[in-house]
């Protein structure tokens with residue numbers, strides 16, 4: 251029997267990098283699909299610091315699981331990856347996988363358009379902008395802010 255580590259080494263050694271990338275992405279997708287009820291695992295899969303560095307996900311899960319199957323609109327302030335438009339968004343991907351019907355928004359002082367995908371949209375703005383913060387006064391009741 252091959253050990254897992256040997257298979258990985260073999261694939262990396264003998265297959266072109268686009269095949270290795272495809273296999274890695276497929277594995278991640280499959281694993282994320284299986285773990286869609288578990289925010290701790292999703293945070294780990296997407297390398298998000300909400301589990302491991304910080305331990306926020308059990309608390310999020312406790313409060314958010316009642317909305318899991320709803321068409322939530324979720325805004326995360328601070329996308330990650332700083333001034334690289336295609337870096338960051340680990341948490342946004344985690345939320346997208348958790349809230350299967352949700353729309354996920356990210357706000358950052360840097361352009362983050364490179365990480366956008368279906369159901370993930372980003373805005374460039376600062377959380378210290380008072381005009382922006384005013385939107386919270388206009389939101390409907392019933393949300394969690």
Ligand SMILES: C[S@@+](CC[C@H](N)C(=O)[O-])C[C@H]1O[C@@H](n2cnc3c(N)ncnc32)[C@H](O)[C@@H]1O
Pocket residue numbers: 298299300326327328329330331332333338339340341342357358359360375376377378
């Ligand atoms: C630690 S990262 C966020 C990681 C992300 N929440 C995650 O879990 O994947 C911090 C991000 O906040 C952004 N940021 C810093 N100051 C900000 C501000 N005033 N308004 C909006 N975003 C800001 C930075 O550009 C950076 O991308």
